[in-house]
Amino acid sequence: MSKPEFIYTTYIETTPEKLWLALTDGDFTERYWFGHRVASAWEIGSPYKFSKQDETTIAGKVLAFEPPKRLSYTWDNQKTDLKHERSSRVTFDLEPRGKVVKLTVTHDNLDEGGKTFRDISGGWPMVLASLKSLLETGQPLPPMSSPAAQG
Amino acid sequence: MRKPEFIYVSYIETTPERLWEALTNSAFTKRYWFDTEVRSDWKVGSPFALVMGHFRATGKSHTSIATCSFHLTLTESASRLLRFIVFAAQLICQSIRHRVGLHPHLQPGRS
Numbered sequence: 001m002s003k004p005e006f007i008y009t010t011y012i013e014t015t016p017e018k019l020w021l022a023l024t025d026g027d028f029t030e031r032y033w034f035g036h037r038v039a040s041a042w043e044i045g046s047p048y049k050f051s052k053q054d055e056t057t058i059a060g061k062v063l064a065f066e067p068p069k070r071l072s073y074t075w076d077n078q079k080t081d082l083k084h085e086r087s088s089r090v091t092f093d094l095e096p097r098g099k100v101v102k103l104t105v106t107h108d109n110l111d112e113g114g115k116t117f118r119d120i121s122g123g124w125p126m127v128l129a130s131l132k133s134l135l136e137t138g139q140p141l142p143p144m145s146s147p148a149a150q151g
Numbered sequence: 152m153r154k155p156e157f158i159y160v161s162y163i164e165t166t167p168e169r170l171w172e173a174l175t176n177s178a179f180t181k182r183y184w185f186d187t188e189v190r191s192d193w194k195v196g197s198p199f200a201l202v203m204g205h206f207r208a209t210g211k212s213h214t215s216i217a218t219c220s221f222h223l224t225l226t227e228s229a230s231r232l233l234r235f236i237v238f239a240a241q242l243i244c245q246s247i248r249h250r251v252g253l254h255p256h257l258q259p260g261r262s
Contacts, residue, residue, distance in 0.1 A: 010161075125160040125161060125162060126162055129161050129162035129163070130162070133164060141162055141164055142164060144162065
């Protein structure tokens with residue numbers, strides 16, 4: 001049986017260079033990634049982390065760094081209830097298509113039936129929709145209410 | 152064995168009413184769906200068609216207009232309809248790529 005993986009493709013009207021910056025610059029990620037800043041030396045094998053209000057939320061190490069085409073890192077959620085799950089892997093592939101960039105995010109090496117798979121399946125569409133909005137309009141998505149909060 | 156299905160989630164800064172209009176108004180779909188018009192009277196059980204006009208089918212000396220339609224029976228489930236539309240869009244994009252190459256807007260190097 002194949003391991004679960006999550007693949008999401010979106011097309012963004014931007015340049016590969018701007019999209020690359022958006023994925024690797026903390027000031028940028030803070031704006032669309034709902035307050036999460038990324039930080040790393042961005043060398044293969046070096047550590048990276050996402051933090052929000054000085055608390056580390058995601059950490060791992062850089063697996064591939066080929067600007068502006070491919071970025072890959074391991075993914076360890078720092079929440080205590082997810083610590084027992086295996087380290088998963090995120091890969092961003094950027095392909096220029098004229099004035100548009102095709103972005104494919106692949107999240108694999110996930111635990112079968114794990115909470116991480118469930119969490120990231122809900123999370124990536126939000127993060128990537130906000131990233132697209134920021135690059136195309138200059139503004140990320142506004143804060144969202146949970147479905148339960150809708151009337 | 153499970154049937155394949157395609158599910159895609161996106162978040163859009165808009166209202167449900169405007170998004171609904173974007174999915175059901177043919178002038179609207181033509182703008183973002185690469186010249187595809189949706190046609191239906193949107194009653195449950197009514198026919199539904201996606202119509203692409205003005206696609207030059209090949210690079211031959213005469214130009215022909217390729218029109219293709221998809222039909223389904225509307226269900227009362229809006230989410231199913233939306234899923235079908237996204238799925239149909241994939242099929243259309245595939246068929247366009249095979250027959251006439253990428254849409255000009257998506258071709259590398261075209262400005």
